Amino acid sequence: MNELFEKLINNTISKTEYEQLMAYINKPDTAVAVKEMLAKHWKNVKQYDEKNTDSERSFQLLFKEIEQRDAISKIKHLKSFHSRRRFQIAAVILVIIGTFLLNRFSNSEIDEIDKKGTIIPNGITLTYEDGRVDTLLEEGSQKIKSANGRIVGAKKGNRLEYIGQPAQKELVYNELKVPFGKRFNLVLSDGSKVTLNAGSSIKFPVQFIPHKSRVISLSGEAFFEVVKDTKHPFVVKVGELNVQVLGTQFNVSHYPEDTIANTVLVEGAVGLYKAGTDLSVTASTKIQPGQKAAWNANEHNIEISEVDVHQYIAWKDGVLLFKGMPFHSIQKKLERHFNVVIDNQYQLMENQIYTVTFRNENITEIMEAFKLDIPFEYTIDDNKIIITEPKK
Amino acid sequence: MKLHTSRKKEQLLALKRGDKAAFKWLFTMYEKKLYAFIFSIAKSDYVAEEILQEVFIKLWMKRETLDSAKSLDAFIFKIARNMTYNYLRGVASQEALKRELWKNIVHNKEQEDDKVLLENYEKIVSTILKDIPPQKRNVFILSKQQGKSNQEIADLLGISPKTVKNHLWKTLQIIREQAKPHLQKIHSFILFLL
Numbered sequence: 343m344n345e346l347f348e349k350l351i352n353n354t355i356s357k358t359e360y361e362q363l364m365a366y367i368n369k370p371d372t373a374v375a376v377k378e379m380l381a382k383h384w385k386n387v388k389q390y391d392e393k394n395t396d397s398e399r400s401f402q403l404l405f406k407e408i409e410q411r412d413a414i415s416k417i418k419h420l421k422s423f424h425s426r427r428r429f430q431i432a433a434v435i436l437v438i439i440g441t442f443l444l445n446r447f448s449n450s451e452i453d454e455i456d457k458k459g460t461i462i463p464n465g466i467t468l469t470y471e472d473g474r475v476d477t478l479l480e481e482g483s484q485k486i487k488s489a490n491g492r493i494v495g496a497k498k499g500n501r502l503e504y505i506g507q508p509a510q511k512e513l514v515y516n517e518l519k520v521p522f523g524k525r526f527n528l529v530l531s532d533g534s535k536v537t538l539n540a541g542s543s544i545k546f547p548v549q550f551i552p553h554k555s556r557v558i559s560l561s562g563e564a565f566f567e568v569v570k571d572t573k574h575p576f577v578v579k580v581g582e583l584n585v586q587v588l589g590t591q592f593n594v595s596h597y598p599e600d601t602i603a604n605t606v607l608v609e610g611a612v613g614l615y616k617a618g619t620d621l622s623v624t625a626s627t628k629i630q631p632g633q634k635a636a637w638n639a640n641e642h643n644i645e646i647s648e649v650d651v652h653q654y655i656a657w658k659d660g661v662l663l664f665k666g667m668p669f670h671s672i673q674k675k676l677e678r679h680f681n682v683v684i685d686n687q688y689q690l691m692e693n694q695i696y697t698v699t700f701r702n703e704n705i706t707e708i709m710e711a712f713k714l715d716i717p718f719e720y721t722i723d724d725n726k727i728i729i730t731e732p733k734k
Numbered sequence: 735m736k737l738h739t740s741r742k743k744e745q746l747l748a749l750k751r752g753d754k755a756a757f758k759w760l761f762t763m764y765e766k767k768l769y770a771f772i773f774s775i776a777k778s779d780y781v782a783e784e785i786l787q788e789v790f791i792k793l794w795m796k797r798e799t800l801d802s803a804k805s806l807d808a809f810i811f812k813i814a815r816n817m818t819y820n821y822l823r824g825v826a827s828q829e830a831l832k833r834e835l836w837k838n839i840v841h842n843k844e845q846e847d848d849k850v851l852l853e854n855y856e857k858i859v860s861t862i863l864k865d866i867p868p869q870k871r872n873v874f875i876l877s878k879q880q881g882k883s884n885q886e887i888a889d890l891l892g893i894s895p896k897t898v899k900n901h902l903w904k905t906l907q908i909i910r911e912q913a914k915p916h917l918q919k920i921h922s923f924i925l926f927l928l
Contacts (some may be wrong), residue, residue, distance in 0.1 A: 351774050353843040360836055368826035376822065380775075380815045387771045400783075401761050404790050405754070411791070493784060505780070506831040507824075532830045550830075571829065 523681025777838035
């Protein structure tokens with residue numbers, strides 16, 4: 343085992359050896375031996391300078407963390423002190439102190455780390471299990487903590503990543519909301535990746551629990567890359583529909599105003615079934631890569647068709663791709679993508695069919711492009727665009 | 735860490751009193767080694783930073799129980815060892831974490847390999863450069879290793895940009911020619927660098 347441990351350190355361990363070593367560490371009676379190996383390694387470890395942080399800042403962050411924990415333990419202390427006789431009053435004091443601390447932290451933070459309780463209009467928000475709401479900025483990094491102060495994930499740039507934790511007994515949910523005009527990336531605790539399109543929200547467990555399905559709920563549109571785990575099926579709930587997969591890439595789209603939920607499969611296999619029922623071979627519908635399943639919520643049926651997958655997932659790379667799509671559908675997508683409201687007063691445009699791709703164009707350039715096809719007039723005022731018949 | 739034995743004693747006593755400056759001194763002192771230790775096992779910058787932070791938090795919390803007769807090294811190591819062990823045990827008991835660590839091992843391995851290849855390549859190139867006329871060699875070093883533009887090099891050496899371009903081209907030809915037999919096993923991306 344010593345040899346395998348050394349190989350682990352040097353990154354020369356093979357997959358089989360790795361499994362062997364992990365199985366060994368997982369045994370309850372090997373703790374002393376493993377700690378012994380760690381001790382030996384401590385003596386050999388060379389101090390290297392690759393750690394790329396600035397020490398001053400690391401220390402400040404560390405001390406802030408300590409102060410925060412100190413404050414929490416003081417509150418707990420206060421609570422137990424008062425709880426014997428003056429329980430109700432203690433509770434009030436607790437709330438006030440709690441709020442005070444929260445505000446103090448948010449004001450004194452350097453950069454944007456842990457901006458608790460500050461909500462920026464039209465920002466990307468994360469709602470915690472205890473109801474706290476954080477605004478996630480698209481730049482910089484933030485740490486994500488559970489109610490008990492444990493770090494469960496981190497946000498770097500426009501990506502929020504939850505880390506796997508030792509097994510938990512209870513499912514705890516966070517909710518991520520992406521407003522119009524933005525997109526965001528999420529990595530769940532099992533490593534599955536989710537790209538959220540504008541105007542979408544997703545509710546997911548901070549940590550998946552062994553022997554249970556991985557269940558998340560979605561409103562809006564998201565692209566999933568699910569880590570394969572046959573023991574723990576991955577289920578996406580969209581309205582009344584459950585999309586179940588084992589490990590695969592697919593796109594699900596179901597905005598509140600949609601009657602149809604579209605699931606497009608890129609890779610692997612997915613099954614769809616009505617919420618409240620179990621996924622069994624008879625009740626579910628399966629689709630193959632390159633197919634789209636359209637679930638009609640009003641008629642309770644699923645229609646399957648072959649599609650050009652790229653058309654449905656181009657959005658995740660920031661590309662607006664419309665193929666043979668009527669303007670009224672394009673309008674919805676533009677509104678979400680740019681966070682604008684489009685008021686189309688020109689009847690003729692409504693059902694006009696377009697095939698067009700936009701990459702980095704802004705909304706004005708896009709309007710100009712549409713104008714080349716059928717002439718029309720438009721005004722942009724703030725976030726509102728009004729389309730009118732061309733003057734004769 | 736053998737250095738400053740008496741200084742350490744002093745700091746340890748100050749830490750026991752809750753002296754923040756002493757804590758900071760210790761942090762700067764141990765940060766790199768601890769990081770190296772934890773990273774060599776956890777293989778992820780993020781995890782290593784987290785554990786590192788926990789180690790120091792624990793050290794701060796337990797400062798009053800520090801035994802000034804014993805070595806600080808041993809005390810800090812014990813905390814780091816236990817936390818790293820807990821991490822390893824957690825990984826070993828959970829499929830998702832186990833996969834994650836494996837992924838990071840593979841990733842780190844690839845990075846190391848690339849580093850070795852790059853070093854090899856640099857060695858080969860510098861051997862070849864030795865036999866190249868000084869003017870051409872200078873042009874190559876200024877361009878490829880110091881990232882200067884042709885115009886800058888021309889100004890520096892008092893030659894025309896066109897001569898710079900010619901020199902560069904010829905040197906690259908020679909390197910390509912001579913390095914080829916050595917570079918067969920090396921990644922295509924290095925050949926691209928040439």
